[in-house]
Every structure is written in C-alpha cells, then in structure tokens.
Amino acid sequence: RRSSGWVIGRVAGAPIILAPSWLLAAVVLTLLFAPTVRSWSPGLGGRVYAVALVFVVLLFASVLVHELAHGLVARARGQQPQEFVLTLLGGHTSFGVAAPTAGTNALVAVAGPVANLVLGGAFLAAANAVGTGSLLGLMLFAGAFSNGFVGVFNLLPGLPLDGGAVLQSAVWAATGNRHTGTVVAAWCGRVVAVGVFAWAFVLPFAQGRQPQLTDAVWGALIGAFLWTGASGAMRGARTQDAVDRLTVETVGHRAAAVGHTDSVAHASSVAAAAGADDVVVLAPDGRPAAYVDRAAAAGVPAHAAGTTPVTS
Numbered sequence: 316r317r318s319s320g321w322v323i324g325r326v327a328g329a330p331i332i333l334a335p336s337w338l339l340a341a342v343v344l345t346l347l348f349a350p351t352v353r354s355w356s357p358g359l360g361g362r363v364y365a366v367a368l369v370f371v372v373l374l375f376a377s378v379l380v381h382e383l384a385h386g387l388v389a390r391a392r393g394q395q396p397q398e399f400v401l402t403l404l405g406g407h408t409s410f411g412v413a414a415p416t417a418g419t420n421a422l423v424a425v426a427g428p429v430a431n432l433v434l435g436g437a438f439l440a441a442a443n444a445v446g447t448g449s450l451l452g453l454m455l456f457a458g459a460f461s462n463g464f465v466g467v468f469n470l471l472p473g474l475p476l477d478g479g480a481v482l483q484s485a486v487w488a489a490t491g492n493r494h495t496g497t498v499v500a501a502w503c504g505r506v507v508a509v510g511v512f513a514w515a516f517v518l519p520f521a522q523g524r525q526p527q528l529t530d531a532v533w534g535a536l537i538g539a540f541l542w543t544g545a546s547g548a549m550r551g552a553r554t555q556d557a558v559d560r561l562t563v564e565t566v567g568h569r570a571a572a573v574g575h576t577d578s579v580a581h582a583s584s585v586a587a588a589a590g591a592d593d594v595v596v597l598a599p600d601g602r603p604a605a606y607v608d609r610a611a612a613a614g615v616p617a618h619a620a621g622t623t624p625v626t627s
Contacts, residue, residue, distance in 0.1 A: 318400045318409075327386050329396040336403035337375070344371045347529050355453050369454060374461040377431055378406045381465055384430035389414075389423045404540045405465075413555075417488040417496070424480030428466040435462030473504030475544030494559075497552035504545030511538040568593045570606070573625060575599065579612050580620035596625050 320334040348367040353359065359366065379401060385408045386396035397409040414420035438459035445452040470478040479500040487496030515534020519526040526534075570593040571586040582594045594612075598604035607625050615623050 317398060320400065326383055326399065327390045327396055329386060329398050331379070332398055332400045334400055334402040337401050340403045341368070341371050341375070343532075344374070347532065356450055359450075366450065366454070370457045370461070373454070373458045374465075375401055375406075377434065377458070377462045377465050380434055380462075381427040381431050381469070382406045382408045384426040385423055388426040389419075392419045392422065394419065394423065404536060413493075417484040417493075420487070421481050421484035424477040424484070425470075427477050428469045431462045431466030431469070435459045435466060438462060471507050472500070473502075473507035473541065473545060474500040474548040475504060475541070476507070479504050479507075479545075479548075494552050494556040497548055497555075501545045501549040501552065504541055504548065508538045508541035508545060511541060570595045572597055572603070575604070575624070575626050577625055578621050579607075579615045579623045579625055582607060582612070582625050583620070594625065 317330070318332050318334060320332040320337075322330045323333050324331040345364060345367045348370055349363045352363040352366045352370070356363070356366075379399070382399045382401075386399060389396055389408075389410060392414075394410055394412065394414055397411050399408050400406055414423060436459070438455050442452050442455035442459055445455060469476050470481075472482045473479040474483065474497070482503060483493075483496040483500035485496070486499045487493050490496065511534055515530050515538065516526055519530070569589070569591045571582075571589040571591040572595045573582045573585055574597050577585075586592065586594050592609070594607040595603050596605040596607060605626075612625075
C-alpha cells in the first residue's frame with residue numbers, strides 16, 4: 316500500500332510523498348536550530364526562525380536527494396522503486412522486490428551517501444566563494460554540513476543505514492546467504508544505536524557535564540530509529556528465510572491418485588505402493604476432484620473393500 320501523505324512529485328515512475336509526520340519534524344527542528352542561527356547573526360530578531368526553517372528545508376532536500384539516488388540507481392539495475400517518502404526521521408525508498416544480487420544491493424545502498432557527499436562538496440565550494448561572514452554564506456555552509464552529515468552518518472556499518480546494507484552485501488557475497496548478511500548487519504545496527512545513545516547521554520556525564528538538550532533530542536530520536544530499524548530488519552530476515560525454506564514437500568502430504576470408479580482396496584494398494592498416506596480421486600476428465608477420508612476408508616470392512624468405490 317502507498318504511504319499516507321501528500322504527493323509532491325514523481326521521479327522514475329514513483330511518487331514523492333511528504334508524510335504528515337514531516338510537518339512535526341519541520342517545526343521541532345526549526346525550534347531547535349533557531350538558537351544556533353541567533354548565535355550566528357544576533358541582529359536577525361524574529362527572522363531567526365525563518366532562517367532556521369530554510370536550514371530544515373535544506374536538510375530534508377538533502378534527504379530527498381539521497382533517496383532519489385537510491386531509486387535511480389536501483390532502476391538502472393532493474394529494480395523499480397515504488398515510492399519515495401519523507402518522514403519524521405528522514406526518509407525511505409520502497410521497492411517492489413528485494414535486490415536480486417549482493418552487488419546490486421551494495422550499489423543501490425552506497426548511491427545515497429555518495430550523492431550527499433557530492434552535493435555537500437558543491438555547497439562547501441559555494442560557501443567558500445561567498446564567504447561565511449554573510450548570512451547567505453552561513454546557509455550555504457549549513458547546506459554543506461547537512462549533506463556531509465547525512466552522507467557520512469549513513470555510511471555507518473549497521474542496518475537500517477546504507478553502510479549496513481553495504482555490510483549486508485559483503486557478508487551475503489562471502490557466505491552466499493542473504494539471511495546471514497542481514498542478521499550480521501542488523502546486530503551491527505543495534506551496536507550503532509547503543510553508541511548513539513551513549514554519545515548523547517553517557518559521554519557528557521563521563522566528562523562531568525550535563526547533556527545538552529539538542530544532543531539529547533537528536534540522540535534519542537536517532538538511537539530509537541536505528542534500534543527499531545535494525546530490529547525490524549532482523550524480523551524481516553527471519554520471515555524471509557522461513558519463506559525461502561517453504562516447499563511443496565515441506566507443507567504438503569505425499570499422495571497417490573486413483574480413478575473415481577476404483578475401489579477402496581485398490582486405492583489402499585496404490586497408496587501403499589507409492590509410500591503415500593493420502594489418496595486423491597480423479598474426475599472422469601482426469602482432474603483432481605477429491606481426496607479419500609482416511610477414517611472413512613479404514614471403516615470399510617475388509618470383505619467389502621474390493622467392491623466399495625472410493626466415491627462412496
């Protein structure tokens with residue numbers, strides 16, 4: 316099903332969706348970033364919130380570039396994107412099917428961070444050309460920082476981050492087992508999540524100071540996102556592994572087939588010869604039409620089994 320939200324465009328045949336939770340993220344991040352803008356330009360007054368909102372829009376634009384890079388590379392490799400979604404905690408790209416090979420999985424994953432790093436370099440060059448003494452230069456520098464952060468952070472080796480997908484692909488290629496790669500990368504994602512929590516809450520106390528509000532909020536949001544995503548990837552891997560192991564033989568019963576005019580005795584001998592417990596009855600046109608009730612067949616007296624048709 317399509318994610319809820321507003322469709323603001325289409326790329327590579329897939330809609331770009333702005334989730335309702337994005338509005339909450341925009342408001343919260345604007346309020347959190349406003350003090351930083353005020354420290355940059357004390358004379359802005361109430362306009363600091365407008366400038367902070369511009370930074371937030373730049374941040375989510377960086378996330379959108381990141382997701383579009385995933386989708387475009389995936390499509391070039393034969394994997395059609397279904398939707399690009401901007402949400403409270405960033406964004407995600409959905410695909411109709413999983414990557415067919417470890418190589419494709421790794422290329423699609425690394426495309427997002429590479430796009431952000433390239434865009435961050437362009438912002439940084441523009442900021443240096445304008446000069447960081449002006450508000451425009453500071454905003455360009457903020458764009459460089461946001462893209463650099465999104466790019467580098469997503470390269471950390473743990474699911475659901477892109478670096479985790481690269482790690483998953485490496486283990487998958489080495490072992491020949493996608494499930495093993497996903498489990499390893501998901502556990503690494505949990506380690507990264509704990510590391511983010513520790514950075515936000517434990518490190519300040521170890522240094523003898525109180526955690527800053529901004530760091531605490533970011534640490535809680537990102538840490539929770541990573542832990543939830545890693546746990547979800549692990550559950551998905553177990554489910555997919557169980558599905559991959561399903562075969563007709565593991566879920567079905569071996570059966571022998573007899574005609575609709577054959578007797579119960581004949582059916583029993585055919586089943587015994589085939590090593591089957593169940594008997595399927597064929598219709599006059601040769602199609603499977605029914606199966607013999609074991610208890611009912613066992614209740615037919617031995618002297619009557621040779622003259623009792625299975626249809627009775």
